[in-house]
Amino acid sequence: MDAFSVIKSLNNNVLIAEDMNQNEVILIGKGIGFAKKKRDLIESKTVEKLFVLRDREEQENYKKIIDNIDEKTLQSIVDSIEIIKKRINTFTDEHTLVALTDHIIFAIARLQQGLEIRNPFLAETKVLYPFEYEIASEIVEYMNQFLPVHLPEGEIGFVALHVHSAMEGTALNEINRYSQLVSNLIKIIEDQLYITLDRDSMDYVRFVRHLRYTIERVLNGDKVEEPRKMADLLKEEYPVFYNLSWKLIKIMQQTLKKPVYDAESVYLTIHLQRLHENIQLKSKTN
Template identity: 55%
Template structure:
């Protein structure tokens, strides 16, 4: 199979058209050297190939690539291939642009000696443990193949990009949901006057409960409300019941979706177990 060159981005990266006239990104050592637009290139000369079907993603990637160091670009492409292998699932093609853009920004900050902080790292690890483990491998791969030393904070950011690509949701939306859960936990600790060990099973259960609640709200999924239990909880555990409604309000404002009353009931029971444990 041969490809017709549309644009030469640098010595190692080309934009070309396949026999079906679809635009593809071609990567290979020196494949752009002394090439001409409209000339053809054979499959045997190509190391890596991927397709960006969305026109806006194509344009963003074309603008971004000339500013990416060639060695860094190659390791980013390898990282995305690693993510694809580990997830064994559909990845939204947006990850090519989003992850490349993020890592270029990160590298520029590191080069200028600016510290990278991620206040929601532990929340991300608890919410997306599967993506977090893959992101750990990605950071290790990048650090092994470059002169960089990406900090652990980057694992959290990359995990969000992986989840975003897996569920086909914008990474900013995924990040906002992760931060929301972090804020909810801080409010729980403040109101109940407790400090929950971030490595404990209680913390993992709480995060999982909040995540599943968030996912139900996003999907508009209704849960049955046990009315008798609701009245009992309201009378027996007024602090936890009121706190659950404060949490629901924050969730509703962030997600911009209605929340069914039953969610507060189940959250009250969870909060009461936490409060009981710390007495």
């Protein structure tokens, strides 16, 4: 029978153990460390409900993170990872647990110090990752029942990025880069066209989603058909939007370090023109 041999119990929910190959692991789960002593055995079949940190670097990071964390907070984080696993119905890697734990502890510390947590990409994150945002909302609502502070709405956006990272297996810093790119593009559009976009409007949702799909096509190297005649027409009829579309494309190229096909300027110009037109119509009716 495969089993883990306890080396040391860190608290009721976390312990250091050794597997059958004498590799040191960290086991995390509700009550897993309660009353456990050195050399006690834990059957492998029970570990399916736990998190096993086998990567040495992640182990060391996690040990440092949880050194001063209370058990209620730790358990709420462990439960949150379980919520993610169930909702996305896939494996959640070690890095997600460590990264989310680190983020929540940092957020708690800032709130306890009276420091405001502002998420400048909240609106974009909500539109870019609606499913992840829904899961994150559930997690933050759950955690706020147990944490010593109340996590604000901005934290939902941050947690949503962790959920997306777990789903896609993409590094969190890359996801942050793409979210920041979209936010920067929106700001440039507002500044250039002298408008303020309604973050709750369907026009805004459609446009942000178009930017997301454009970025995904660029990253994947997918080429869209270039309607040459339409490009010439748009350049002549809507020079402001056409030039702005190229400015946005150049920023994408610089940020993503990948070429953007000319055809993207056509579709971007059309979206910009429609967006601006709808804003003008609404302002006249109000």
